[in-house]
Amino acid sequence: MDWDKLRIFHAVADAGSLTAAGETLHLSQSAVSRQIRALEETLNTTLFHRHARGLILTEQGELLFDATKSMNRRLETAAARIRDSEEEVFGELKVTTTIGFGTLWLAPRLTKLYEQYPDLKIDLMLEERVLDLPMREADVAIRMKEPSQADLIRKRLMSVRMRLFAGRGYLEGCPPIETLDDLRRHRLICQNPSATQVAAGASLTQHLLSLDLPSLLTVNNYFGVLQAVANNLGVGILPDYVVQDFPNLVRVLPEVESAEVPVFLAYPEELRQSKRIAAFRDFVQDEIIAHRRRSRSTAA
Numbered sequence: 001m002d003w004d005k006l007r008i009f010h011a012v013a014d015a016g017s018l019t020a021a022g023e024t025l026h027l028s029q030s031a032v033s034r035q036i037r038a039l040e041e042t043l044n045t046t047l048f049h050r051h052a053r054g055l056i057l058t059e060q061g062e063l064l065f066d067a068t069k070s071m072n073r074r075l076e077t078a079a080a081r082i083r084d085s086e087e088e089v090f091g092e093l094k095v096t097t098t099i100g101f102g103t104l105w106l107a108p109r110l111t112k113l114y115e116q117y118p119d120l121k122i123d124l125m126l127e128e129r130v131l132d133l134p135m136r137e138a139d140v141a142i143r144m145k146e147p148s149q150a151d152l153i154r155k156r157l158m159s160v161r162m163r164l165f166a167g168r169g170y171l172e173g174c175p176p177i178e179t180l181d182d183l184r185r186h187r188l189i190c191q192n193p194s195a196t197q198v199a200a201g202a203s204l205t206q207h208l209l210s211l212d213l214p215s216l217l218t219v220n221n222y223f224g225v226l227q228a229v230a231n232n233l234g235v236g237i238l239p240d241y242v243v244q245d246f247p248n249l250v251r252v253l254p255e256v257e258s259a260e261v262p263v264f265l266a267y268p269e270e271l272r273q274s275k276r277i278a279a280f281r282d283f284v285q286d287e288i289i290a291h292r293r294r295s296r297s298t299a300a
Contacts, residue, residue: 005039008032009047010068013061016054073136077270089279090119097142100222101263102126105241106142106284113283120276128196133268140267140277142284144198147266154266155281158288160239162201162258165249170232177235177252180211187215187234195220200258205237208256244294 011021012032022032040047047061057065097106102124114120131137134151147154175185190205191197219225222238229236235252243249265284271277
């Protein structure tokens with residue numbers, strides 16, 4: 001089968017338009033159309049339904065598109081491994097993690113990584129959905145539980161606990177918080193119970209919500225919770241790693257915390273030799289070591 005025709009088919013299926021695919025491939029619409037017709041004749045089938053609003057894959061087209069997506073991922077993997085030299089770290093690295101960890105811990109620290117590897121191009125994908133690493137939806141992941149997928153290299157990085165925090169300004173002007181009952185005189189800020197979050201955090205949230213507190217603000221991610229707490233809106237449930245970077249936050253009710261949440265870094269076995277993966281892994285590990293040192297220093 002003609003590889004060039006498959007490449008053009010993949011671009012059309014991905015874009016849903018002959019014109020858009022042509023712009024991506026730097027080909028005229030008529031040239032793209034001829035290649036698609038030729039491929040359909042070779043396969044003796046129809047790959048697209050033509051509509052005024054664009055192109056829709058037929059059942060046979062969907063089967064072929066699944067195959068070309070797999071081929072494309074493998075080619076990207078091969079190209080990435082070829083580009084990784086013995087001395088240099090460059091090119092694209094797709095990193096996925098949760099919105100909270102990526103926004104509050106990882107993104108603020110990336111300056112150091114770019115200073116060391118200025119030619120690195122990081123695609124940071126922050127979402128609660130677990131992306132499929134073996135299928136190359138991402139190259140490397142930082143997850144709040146041990147990955148269950150096969151063919152992954154995984155390393156436990158650290159542990160996190162969810163705790164209660166409030167701003168110094170808020171505490172100065174509000175009734176003291178010495179027991180759980182005292183929370184009834186304060187506004188609780190937390191993730192919405194229906195939002196995706198780690199089980200330990202969800203358990204703590206449900207426990208505190210069972211107190212039937214009179215005032216409540218729920219947000220669908222920890223960044224929103226942090227902003228509300230930092231602006232003295234109430235007492236918030238936040239991961240313990242935020243305290244170092246936000247010194248105006250004060251922990252309240254130290255006896256109240258979630259169970260331990262393990263944090264793992266994982267990447268596909270086939271990327272074991274990737275220089276980009278190694279650079280990112282070492283950077284994250286170094287930052288966690290520095291984070292622990294600062295935490296011990298602050299506690300002392």
